[in-house]
Amino acid sequence: MRSTKTVNRRNLTRWNGILIGGFFTFLIILNTAPLLWGTLTSLKSEADLFRFPPTLFNFTPTMENYQRVFDSGFSYSLAISLIYSAITVVMVLLLGVPAAYAFDRFNFPGRRPLFLLVVASIPLSLGAAALLIPNYIYFLRLGLTNQYFTLPLIYTAHQLPMAIWIIKGTIEGIPRELDEAAVADGAGHFMILRMIILPLILPALGAAGVMAFVGSWNEFVASTVMVDAPELRPVQPAIYNFIGYFGREWGPLSAAAIMGVVPILIVFMLLGRLIVSGLTKGSVKG
Structure with a gap:
C-alpha cells in the first residue's frame, strides 16, 4: 500500500x-x-513588409530601417532618455533612503497616515495620466515646462513612493539592536544610516533603482505633453513620431521600438536578480 x-x-x-x-x-x-x-x-525591406502572405524568415535582411532611424536623430533621444533615467534613479535613491529610514526608525506625528499616503501613491510609478492636466497647469504657471529638469522632476515624483516602500521593507528586517549598539558607541543617525543600514540594503537599492529606471524610461504621457522641444524629447515620443499622418512606417517604427527596448533588456540581464532579492529580502525579519 x-x-x-x-x-x-x-x-x-x-x-x-x-x-x-x-x-x-x-x-x-x-x-x-x-x-x-x-x-x-x-530587418525587412519595404517590399518584404507588404508581401502576402507574410514571410517569417524567407527574406533578405537589410539595415535600411535602422539607418533611417539614426538619420532622424533617434540616437539623440536615446541619449536624452538615458540622462533622464539616470538622474531619476539618483534622485529617487537620495530621497528614498532617508525617507524609508525615517518611516521605519522614527515615531513622529502623522507617521502612519503619511506612509499610507506613500503606499497609495505607488500606482504613480505605472503612469499618472489622471494627474496630467493639473500637473501641466501647475508646471505651466510656474514656468517649468520645456526645461531640461521638467521630466526628471516628474519621473522622480512618480517613482519615489515605490522606492520608499521597497527600501522600508528591507530596513524592517534589520534588527534594531544594531542601531542600539551603534548609539552606545557614540554614532548618530547619519552614521548609522551610512555605516550600518546602507551596506545591508544594497539589494533593495538595486531593486528600487531598476524599477525607477524602467518606469522613467517607459513613460510616455508626461513626456509627450510636458516637453515639445526636439532637444528635450525622450525616446518614447520619438518612437511615436514614426506613426505618420498618412500611415505607419512599419519598418522604421519596428526598428525604433527595438532600439528602445534594448536598454531595458540590458538592465534586466545585468540587474534583474536585484529585483527579486530586493523585494524579498525584507519579507522575513531578522
Missing part, C-alpha cells in the same frame, strides 16, 4: 512539474514572440 501511495505521489509530482514547465514555456513564447516579430520586421 505504501509503495502504491509513493508511486502515485511521485507521478503527481511529475505531472505537476510538467504542467508548471509547460505553463512557463507558454508564457515565455507569448512574451518573446512579439519581440521576435518586431526584430524581423525591422
Whole structure:
C-alpha cells in the first residue's frame, strides 16, 4: 500500500512539474514572440513588409530601417532618455533612503497616515495620466515646462513612493539592536544610516533603482505633453513620431521600438536578480 501511495505521489509530482514547465514555456513564447516579430520586421525591406502572405524568415535582411532611424536623430533621444533615467534613479535613491529610514526608525506625528499616503501613491510609478492636466497647469504657471529638469522632476515624483516602500521593507528586517549598539558607541543617525543600514540594503537599492529606471524610461504621457522641444524629447515620443499622418512606417517604427527596448533588456540581464532579492529580502525579519 505504501509503495502504491509513493508511486502515485511521485507521478503527481511529475505531472505537476510538467504542467508548471509547460505553463512557463507558454508564457515565455507569448512574451518573446512579439519581440521576435518586431526584430524581423525591422530587418525587412519595404517590399518584404507588404508581401502576402507574410514571410517569417524567407527574406533578405537589410539595415535600411535602422539607418533611417539614426538619420532622424533617434540616437539623440536615446541619449536624452538615458540622462533622464539616470538622474531619476539618483534622485529617487537620495530621497528614498532617508525617507524609508525615517518611516521605519522614527515615531513622529502623522507617521502612519503619511506612509499610507506613500503606499497609495505607488500606482504613480505605472503612469499618472489622471494627474496630467493639473500637473501641466501647475508646471505651466510656474514656468517649468520645456526645461531640461521638467521630466526628471516628474519621473522622480512618480517613482519615489515605490522606492520608499521597497527600501522600508528591507530596513524592517534589520534588527534594531544594531542601531542600539551603534548609539552606545557614540554614532548618530547619519552614521548609522551610512555605516550600518546602507551596506545591508544594497539589494533593495538595486531593486528600487531598476524599477525607477524602467518606469522613467517607459513613460510616455508626461513626456509627450510636458516637453515639445526636439532637444528635450525622450525616446518614447520619438518612437511615436514614426506613426505618420498618412500611415505607419512599419519598418522604421519596428526598428525604433527595438532600439528602445534594448536598454531595458540590458538592465534586466545585468540587474534583474536585484529585483527579486530586493523585494524579498525584507519579507522575513531578522
